């Protein structure tokens with residue numbers, strides 16, 4: 001049984017929104033680590049991941065909170081099993097959470113007002129958000145003129161009766177503390193959900209795989225990252241500070257393999273150098289020896305079997 005004196009605000013907050021609005025940038029900012037992949041291309045996130053953060057709530061009772069944020073794929077239209085997997089991941093996170101944090105790209109003229117969530121591709125998201133305590137983060141305010149902000153806040157004021165709206169810059173950290181307090185106030189009071197030292201529910205392997213995949217978004221052309229998945233095949237801790245990782249970049253066709261490898265292996269070498277550094281930093285400053293290979297798994301994203309092989313088979317696994 002929990003001792004009520006130890007009770008805090010504790011619960012799950014699903015971070016949801018359209019693609020590319022800054023959900024993953026926000027989670028990285030909050031946990032103060034490069035935990036999840038971020039890129040300028042939409043549909044970077046494919047899976048749910050939890051990032052846990054504890055905060056103080058001065059002059060409030062309880063005066064502490066432990067928030068389990070769930071980063072989710074951007075909700076988008078489109079067919080095919082991978083898209084479905086991604087949409088389900090977002091919707092399930094929203095329906096399982098204690099509150100929903102809807103992230104909006106305040107610079108995006110046609111995507112920044114509440115009526116956008118009534119359009120068919122996003123209606124499920126709008127609906128899920130309206131059934132929960134909801135906080136709206138108007139993100140990227142570092143890039144909009146100040147006078148644009150007030151009408152935008154007014155537009156969101158009627159989204160739900162108790163909506164809280166917080167303008168932020170996930171990239172630069174503006175107002176993120178205030179946002180966290182607003183989230184915390186929507187959470188139930190009870191015992192903490194996770195041990196104090198826990199930052200994520202995902203393994204270092206999963207994080208490494210995501211950070212390598214992020215490099216593909218950074219270093220490959222427009223379409224190719226969507227045809228790629230990353231599998232960690234070898235993982236051995238050489239010492240406490242040194243790790244050897246063997247990873248496979250899986251593509252859908254031979255022609256794609258050639259592009260990822262590049263002339264005389266130049267491209268894969270570049271990807272490897274950047275990924276090695278990024279994975280090392282994400283794992284807390286470890287020295288990483290990274291071996292990258294490229295394999296073809298014909299049309300992996302079009303069939304359930306291919307998806308399952310690459311870890312996109314079952315929600316919640």
Ligand SMILES: Nc1nc2c(ncn2[C@@H]2O[C@H](COP(=O)(O)OP(=O)(O)OP(=O)(O)O)[C@@H](O)[C@H]2O)c(=O)[nH]1
Pocket residue numbers: 017018019020021022023024025026037038039040041042043044045046072073074075139140141142143168169170171172
């Ligand atoms: N100027 C500015 N750019 C931002 C901010 N937050 C995120 N971005 C940029 O927006 C782009 C998308 O960021 P992500 O965090 O990957 O967005 P996401 O919502 O997780 O995207 P998906 O996973 O694809 O749905 C990246 O280029 C970020 O650097 C911000 O506060 N200001």
Ligand SMILES: [Mg+2]
Pocket residue numbers: 023024025037038044045072073074
């Ligand atoms: Mg993301």
